[in-house]
Structure formats: structure tokens, C-alpha cells
Amino acid sequence: MRTTEVMTAVVVRRPGGPEQLHLAELPRPVPGPHQLLVRVRASALNRTDTTQRAGGYALPPDVTSPLLGVEVSGVVEAVGVAVRSFEPGQRVFGLVDGGGYAEACLMEEGMAVLMPEGWSFVEAAATPEAYCTAHESLLELGGLGPGQSVLVHAGGSGIGTACIQVARAVGARVFVTVGSEEKKRRCLELGADAGVVRTQEDFAPVLARWTDGRGVDLVEDFVGGAALERNLASLRLGGCLLLVGLMDGMRGDVDLKQVVLRRLQIKGMALRPLPLEAKAAVTRRFQARWLPELVAGRVRPIIDSTFPLARVAEAHRHMESNASFGKIVLEV
Template sequence: MTTLPETMTAIAIQGKGGPEVLVAEERPVPTPGAGQVLIKVAAAGVNRPDVLQRKGLYPAPKGHSELPGLEVSGTVAALGEGATRFKVGDRVMALLNGGGYAEFALAEEPGTLPIPTDIPFASAAAIPETFFTVWHNVFERGALKSGEWFLVHGGTSGIGVTAIQLAAALGAKVIATAGSAEKCEACVKLGARRAVDYTAVDFVEVVKAETEGRGVDVILDMVGGDYVDRNIRSLADDGRLVNIGYQSGSKVTVDMMRVMLKRLTLTGSTLRIRPTAVKGAIARAVGAHAVPLVAAGKVKVVIDSTFPLAKAADAHARMETSQHIGKIVLTVAE
């Protein structure tokens, strides 16, 4: 059996602030507890919640690693008591409660999935956070069905490129918003029927035109703020609005008469604080329905850029430009 090192390189958050507070440190290699898997990290996904955590706005759940990083891929290095689904050396990807920006990371076994043979580590690291989030919010909470209209904001974000492709692959008619003509073109190439440059056009009017006044059935929104009222006006009767973020603010004024008359559902969720059993159920659904689409080439994992682990600050700087199309990934040297 391979002997594990005692220490590892990890990216810590030293204070609160800009990308420069991400600093490499030597940390002890964690020991897996009951039901946990220790992963030798090959790659780690970079996500907006990591940026919020770095700024002091999204702390790690109590009892979990305070290091950033919510998704990784790699090989199983050790197993905790009762963890029996995998063996040492297996290629896996996992949703984490934190700690992904490191050479080794702990994952709960239910949130860990095998990596199909043809999917490289960098792509696999970009799957858990976005695919779990999209699957749960669009297809479980939003109950999007084949033939329905779907609007996703931020179409070229990691969430956006995943949502466009999964919705289109499963038969929905997709409209996406993005912040430039180049980004709109990318959305259409990924499967959107129409992409709206929100800097130039009102998406509410485009939705009305595209759906012949009917509206869309499901909206996935991470903007919040004044988008909430505009989303409500864009929904069809019995439509569902699912919020997963609030970049423009979480406190809004809603015309409940419009909600009542159209019989709308307003919902939302955050994944990090959910119990392990819930994440495990989402993982099983993603493993059964979404990962096979990736393995078959029907859904692409869109990688914007990769950075070495030690350059995590540069990866965050790239994310904060909002120029990226797809996922940003950290790679860990062997």
C-alpha cells in the first residue's frame, strides 16, 4: 500500500480581500473519517462561491475545511471506516464542503462519483459543483421537461454552459443571456435557440417575441436584484423561477398579484449547507442522467482556462474579469 506524505501544499485564504490573499501553505494531509474518501487531487474547479469565501462572504460550514475548493477530481488515496464503494487508485470526482485547493482533499463518499474512462481529470473536476447545481435546480426544483421553454442567465458561466447543454440535450427550448456578442455566439453554439446580449437588449422583450407572448416555463437566475421582477414578467402561466445567487442583491420587491394570477413558483437553493444524504441523492441522479451524456459526447465540459494550483490567485483574477466562457480549473502537478 502506498505510504501517504505527512504534509501537502494547499492554498489558504490569509485574511479577506482580493486574489492576493490566496497563498500557498504547507498543511497536514487530512485523515478520512467514517464514510469519507481521501482524494489525491489532480484538478480542482474554481467557482463563484470560492470568490465569495475569499472575500469573507461565504464561510465554510462548521466542522469542515476552511480551505477553498468545492469540487475536485483525482484518485482515491485512502478510505475512512465504512467507505466501501471505491478502492485505492480509483479515478473519482467529488463535490466537497471545502478543501479542494490542495494536493489532497476529503470528500464524503455519497458525493463522490467514478470518472468514466474517456473523461480527463481537468474536465472531471469541472463537473460536480455545476452539474449538481444545475441538475437539482433546473430539473428537480424547476421540474423542466422536454418541450418546455427555459431561460438561463449568465449563459457563459460554468453554470450557464452546463444548463444550456443539459436542457437542450433533454429536449427543452433554451434562451440564454450573456454580456457580449461573442458570448451570445458561444451560447448558441452550445444549444441555445436564442442568446440575448443583456447590455444591449431587454431580455423580457426577447422572451415575449421568441415564445409568441407565452413566456418561458423555467428560469435559472443567479443575478437577483431587479432581475426578479423581470423574470416574473417573463414566465408563462405555472412557470417556475429558481434563484441560485444574487449578484445584484438578495432583497427585492415582488408584485404578488402577478405571481398569483400566473400561478408561479418562486424557489431557490444553496448546495453547500445541504446534508450529505441530500447531496448523495443529487450525485446519484447526476451519475445516472448527466454524466452519461458527457461520456457520450452529447454534453461538453467547457473549460475556459487552467492554472497550476500555485497560481490560484491568477485563476480568481480571471474569474473576476467575467470574460471567461466555461469553467476555470486548477491543476495539481504529480
């Protein structure tokens, strides 16, 4: 008989394709003093999950769980002895240190956020990674503000759809790259000002015309690789390349003279390897700046699709087909 000490979770049999994802019965985690045990109701996919599944992501040494899944929503099932702000039965959402693709997962008290009234578990799970990443990169690192402009690569990605809305909310102009006309249309609907379909057109000359040759203040780059040189060339004098993802590869050629003479900046960002205190601070900034906007409906999570946990392989295939617009969410 199945006891409450076990749970169903997604495991990766061996590093490889989506066919390596399987459901297994694992011991239910036990919360440490400052942790919540959350009965997961929804967990959103992120590109790092597909990289981790394929064996290409070196887990930070102190992660709580080696399982996939870095953001969840659900109901608090139990709390650690030192937890003061939450109690069993409350609906919460937030970033987790892995382990989200499961019936239950540990969440640090400092990273838990109470779910607003009327929110669905799917919406809540689709929110934290996208809005925390958009805020930390564009605003904390990039200092984006009114009247400035930003190039957002992969505008239709889960993170990209939040970046478009965050940039527009602070009064900036947004140029996107996407993989299809349909995604471009949807990005413009979300608030982007212009964009190119990356498979049909080189973004650099179009963006140069769009900025009257001046270049943008920021490039939000999820791509890395071959576009590095063109990204730097697309920045205005003193502009900043925010390296947030590396979907097109980890290496690229840089004309260092261009960086020096045009006083360019290159800043990298990754949420997951941050120490716990820093991640709790990220959550507090998200709560202060974006939760009220989300509750008021001025910005929103964009949901592409939902899959039951048992169809996780299909969800990964869908993500890797590059067909999704916004977040893909697993319902548990």
C-alpha cells in the first residue's frame, strides 16, 4: 500500500532525450528548520530543465534536490520548526532549488509567496522564474528606465514574454527576435514595438534602422553563440549586453576593440547558483515590484499549454520544438 512517506516524481533514467523521463516512487522530502514541504499542484518548465535532463547542466553543489523543476505552486503540507510566516493549508508559489516535477517539494521560507486570491495554480507556477529573471536582468543589472530601448532575443520564450511586459511597464521600447510571424504578431500584441523573424532576416540591420543608427541601451540575450558580435554592434555607446542564457552556444568571438572604444558592458546573470540569502532577496524584490502589477492585471504570465505530470516527456518535446509561446506548465 502507498503511504504518505512516498511520492510520485519525475526522474531522468540517464542523461538524454525526453524518452529518459519517467515517473518513479521516491521518499517524500522532510522539511529542514527553515523550509516548507509543498504539495505541488503545478510546476512550470524552463529551458534549464531540458539542459539538465540532457546532462548539460552542472548542478550547483548545494542544491536541495537533483530532480528537475525550479518553480512551483501548491499547498503547504508541513513546515520546519523555525518557520514563522507560513502554516499548513496555505496556497503558496515560488522558486525552488530543484525538485518541482514531483507531488511534493521543499521550498525555502524566504522564497515562498502567498498566492493571491483568485489565482489558479497554473498561473502561479508560471510566474516566478519569468518575472524574477526579467526584473533581475533588465532592472537590477541593466537599470532599464523610461525612454530607453532593449533588444529581447527569443521574445516568445517564457522569460521573453515577461521581459517584454516588464520593459513596457517601465516605459522602455522593445525590439524582439522570434522564430515565426505568428510569434512576432503575439509579441507586438504584448507590447513589443518591433521585431524580426530570426530565420528570415538578420536582426542587426533592422534594429540599426529602428534606432536611427544609435543602437539600443540593453540587449537581453538568451542565445549567446554566433550572435555575440552582432549583439555588441547593436548597442549604443556605453550600452550593456545582459547574458542570461546560452541556447545557441557557450562561445563566441568578441572584437575587444569595439568593447573598449564604445565603452560597452557585458554582464552575466544566473538565478539558480545564487546563495540562499540572495535568492530570498530576489523573491522580495519580485513581491514588492511585480506582485501588485500581476494582481492588478497590468502584467501577466503567458501560458502556452499545460500537461499532466505523466506526460512530462511530451511537454519537453514541445519545448524543444521551439513552438511554444510563453510558459509550459505541468499539472500535478
